[in-house]
Amino acid sequence: MFDWLIVGAGFAGSVLAERLASQRGDKVLLIDRRPHIGGNAYDRYDDAGLLIHQYGPHIFHTNSEQIFDYLSQFTGWRPYEHRVLAEVDDQLLPIPINLDTINRLYGLNLTSDELDRWFAERAEPVEDIRTSEDVVVSRVGRELYEKFFRGYTRKQWGVDPSELDKSVTARVPTRTNRDDRYFGDEFQFMPAGGYTRMFERMLDHPNIRIMLQTDFAEIRNEIRYRRLIFTGPIDEYFGFRFGKLPYRSLQFRHVTLDKEWHQPVAVVNYPQERDYTRVTEYKHLTGQKHPRTSLTYEHPSDEGDPYYPVPRPENAARFKQYDALARETPDVWFVGRLATYRYYNMDQVVGQALSAFRRIENEVSGRAAREPGPALVDTLQPAP
Known part of the structure; x- marks a missing residue:
């Protein structure tokens, strides 16, 4: 019993x-x-001896000291601030969109105040913001929506952003400064021994x-x-x-390359070309030293384990x-x-x-x- x-x-x-x-x-x-x-946070050492996340990257971040303290009973932590680049128009640009994203994309030299006005000039007024498309075009205009959001969202969810609730793109901020961190939370760490070890202790x-x-x-x-x-x-x-x-699923393709590094940050998003949404290189997350590197390519799918409602x-x-x-x-x-x-x-x-x-x-x-x-x-x- x-x-x-x-x-x-x-x-x-x-x-x-x-x-x-x-x-x-x-x-x-x-x-x-x-x-x-460990659920979707399960991580393991692959055949090359590299620690990878079986179901795509899981980056811990929170503003709750209570949650952080609770999990700290079962793991030490490695400080890590997540940074993501998006391949847009053959350039790797910071996402969420910030001052450097716009200046590099358009060859400009705007200040933060000027960028605020630049966004405002391009934003399309939306009286009742209901969809993911509404969120983005009302904030930064249609051109940036097409370059950074529409293709990625359609790949990820299998439907156009105009058919998705506003919560999907509302999660991604737009910044007028040079902060290129993906998250702004107070506590940003990775479990020092990996997620699976944390679950084992728990x-x-x-x-x-x-x-x-x-x-x-x-x-x-x-x-x-x-x-x-x-x-x-x-x-x-x-x-x-x-x-x-309905749930959206993912298919993961894990590969190991005979070189030390493949990309400048842990995750690169692909909102335009390619049939995958992003590529993760795990050594950025784990801090592991190794002459080879392991990556995961993510392919959204309607079939498979349920991931996203x-x-x-x-x-x-x-x-x-x-x-x-x-x-x-x-x-x-x-x-x-x-x-x-x-x-x-x-x-x-x-x-x-x-x-x-x-x-x-x-x-x-x-x-x-x-x-x-x-x-x-x-x-x-x-x-x-």
Whole structure:
């Protein structure tokens, strides 16, 4: 008998497993259909001995000292500020767009104040900003939208930015100074020993049992547990009752080159030519010294593991139907990107999991106080 069955060993499931085991003394079974822990943040050493991220680059950044301090229990840190270049018109230019981007692209020598006016002259007024296209053209105009955003977004999401919610491009700032960091957060680091090592330490507790290559659908009625935390796709849990929620997937091509370096920064985006969206060179992230270098090419796809919920109004409406079902399902908590159909950064998933633990503490402890003795059935019934 386990107190908890947790489906998914990524950030959401692992944080909750650690909290429930270490803070409540609960017995936890953590399962994942993949052959490893860590979810999409899983990293490994390849055949050349280089540490790579199996599912594309994961860069930790946060403004939350609480989240940073929590993860610091399980890892040391390597300071790292992420910088990205975009290949546009045969030049490698800083992205997010900043003062150097514009001056180099157009052969200008603008100051920050002049660039503010330059943007304003090109911006197209949009009365009601609803789409990703609206966000960009209202800020910097249509020419920069076409060069930096439209092609990349269409490759990444499979639809035109005019059909996507404004949240997609609102994540990328536009700067009038020379700050070329991709993120502006207070805490910007990489786990010193890698993400997988951090997860191993997080889950190293006698009350946590891990089963990999295990599908929830195959064991949900075979294992005895009191409560469930589900971090997989919420539509899958409910048997796709209202239809499938669309996700965008990725295909990764990992290569190793017989040279020390390939590109000047960790990530180069390709918004114009090429069928891939970006190339990552991991030694920039890890600080590893090695005579060879390993890269990952990312090819967006409609097929494969779900990575990104597609932010369109009809998808949000369908999710609300599933969310209503989830709220009526006793003793099941839905946590994480896939279970809440939101595109979260890693720190946001950690924050959501910590908040879920506090809610669980209040609800479960309060229920036990109101109802002495066994308050819950041993196993959950299959989803209707």
